[in-house]
Amino acid sequence: MRSPKDFFRPLAVGAPTPVREVPFRPSRMIHFFDPGNEKMAAKIPAIAPTVDVLLGNLEDAVAADRKEAARAGLVAIAKATDFGNTQLWTRVNSLDSPWVLDDLITLVTEIGDKLDVIMVPKVEGAEDIHYVDRLLAQLEAKAGTERPILVHAILETPTGVANVEEIAGASPRMQGISLGPADLAASRRMKTTRVGGGHPGYLVREDPQGDAPRATYQQDLWHYTIARMVDACAAHGILPYYGPFGDIKDTVACEDQFRNAFLLGCVGAWSLHPVQIAIAKKVFSPAPADVAWARKVIAAMGDGTGAVMIDGKMQDDATYKQCQVVARLADELAARDPELAEAYAAAEKE
Numbered sequence: 001m002r003s004p005k006d007f008f009r010p011l012a013v014g015a016p017t018p019v020r021e022v023p024f025r026p027s028r029m030i031h032f033f034d035p036g037n038e039k040m041a042a043k044i045p046a047i048a049p050t051v052d053v054l055l056g057n058l059e060d061a062v063a064a065d066r067k068e069a070a071r072a073g074l075v076a077i078a079k080a081t082d083f084g085n086t087q088l089w090t091r092v093n094s095l096d097s098p099w100v101l102d103d104l105i106t107l108v109t110e111i112g113d114k115l116d117v118i119m120v121p122k123v124e125g126a127e128d129i130h131y132v133d134r135l136l137a138q139l140e141a142k143a144g145t146e147r148p149i150l151v152h153a154i155l156e157t158p159t160g161v162a163n164v165e166e167i168a169g170a171s172p173r174m175q176g177i178s179l180g181p182a183d184l185a186a187s188r189r190m191k192t193t194r195v196g197g198g199h200p201g202y203l204v205r206e207d208p209q210g211d212a213p214r215a216t217y218q219q220d221l222w223h224y225t226i227a228r229m230v231d232a233c234a235a236h237g238i239l240p241y242y243g244p245f246g247d248i249k250d251t252v253a254c255e256d257q258f259r260n261a262f263l264l265g266c267v268g269a270w271s272l273h274p275v276q277i278a279i280a281k282k283v284f285s286p287a288p289a290d291v292a293w294a295r296k297v298i299a300a301m302g303d304g305t306g307a308v309m310i311d312g313k314m315q316d317d318a319t320y321k322q323c324q325v326v327a328r329l330a331d332e333l334a335a336r337d338p339e340l341a342e343a344y345a346a347a348e349k350e
């Protein structure tokens with residue numbers, strides 16, 4: 001019988017030991033591709049070095065009669081490609097679908113040693129994660145994989161949002177959670193047909209002042225859910241992400257949506273099209289001037305206690321910690337990205 005003390009024990013004999021801490025690896029963009037689409041698949045070796053995460057998508061956006069082709073395509077691509085230090089993830093079909101069992105069995109036994117993370121859609125509660133957790137342990141034991149494959153949940157149903165804390169803490173395999181604004185809008189019966197982003201009808205209006213025209217301000221439809229997801233993830237030591245932005249041509253609004261998520265605490269977003277890769281890279285890498293400022297505060301704060309004034313702004317133990325968040329992220333990203341490392345070093349010298 002298992003007790004809470006067994007949380008970090010393997011769920012099957014012969015499965016690898018679960019991780020105690022989610023390894024932070026840059027994941028500014030999770031680049032989606034359909035492995036059964038020959039044109040997209042052909043681009044993967046060239047795209048791989050330009051992204052932090054490549055994700056072979058098997059779920060929505062893959063037609064029902066192309067599911068097997070997508071699964072087989074992912075196996076072939078994973079076997080044939082050297083991804084370097086770019087992570088390989090997959091999004092399997094939902095747990096109530098006719099495809100997910102074969103997705104998991106095939107992928108773990110065929111390419112389990114190459115897969116870093118499995119994204120599970122439409123997660124509604126801890127029981128969904130427990131099911132995947134046990135099955136993955138059995139399959140890992142069968143395949144002889146040496147490290148555990150981590151699990152990422154998509155937050156895209158009202159029940160999932162209501163249970164987000166228990167989902168985040170359901171297993172040591174939990175790597176992170178992404179907001180899925182399209183399915184969430186549908187299942188909440190929101191009246192937007194957009195994939196993420198704002199809506200001109202969701203606004204507040206200035207009070208009337210005589211006959212003067214009243215300004216309106218568009219509000220953020222996703223603020224509540226992203227903030228809730230970020231808190232749940234931070235409380236459980238896992239990573240939060242914004243999901244898809246569907247208006248591919250509106251690169252400006254995509255950047256805004258990504259930046260809102262970044263400022264609220266997300267570490268990355270999905271890129272659905274090559275044009276969104278550079279946007280995510282720019283937004284989810286702290287700006288060089290912000291990194292230089294953070295390092296200046298850290299240097300001035302010594303052991304991180306007390307209060308000082310820098311350029312007219314009060315700094316104390318809390319701002320020291322805020323600056324550490326930015327500086328640590330910059331270090332982690334610079335270790336992967338030499339161009340960014342140079343930009344950070346140059347900004348510090350200014």
Ligand SMILES: CC(=O)SCCNC(=O)CCNC(=O)[C@H](O)C(C)(C)COP(=O)(O)OP(=O)(O)OC[C@H]1O[C@@H](n2cnc3c(N)ncnc32)[C@H](O)[C@@H]1OP(=O)(O)O
Nearest residue numbers: 032033039040043057060061182195244248271272273274
């Ligand atoms: C709500 C959700 O679940 S979101 C997640 C699921 N959705 C997805 O994964 C969508 C992934 N992206 C796509 O399917 C496509 O980008 C689409 C359908 C949005 C647009 O595709 P297209 O109309 O072909 O776009 P476009 O003509 O600009 O593509 C230019 C080239 O980039 C390729 N391309 C497009 N998207 C991708 C991608 N994600 N990865 C790699 N290559 C891509 C196209 O195949 C095309 O190649 P070609 O020049 O050899 O013809």
Ligand SMILES: O=CC(=O)O
Nearest residue numbers: 156180181182183
């Ligand atoms: O899967 C993503 C979504 O927005 O739905």
Ligand SMILES: [Mg+2]
Nearest residue numbers: 060156180183
């Ligand atoms: Mg979805």
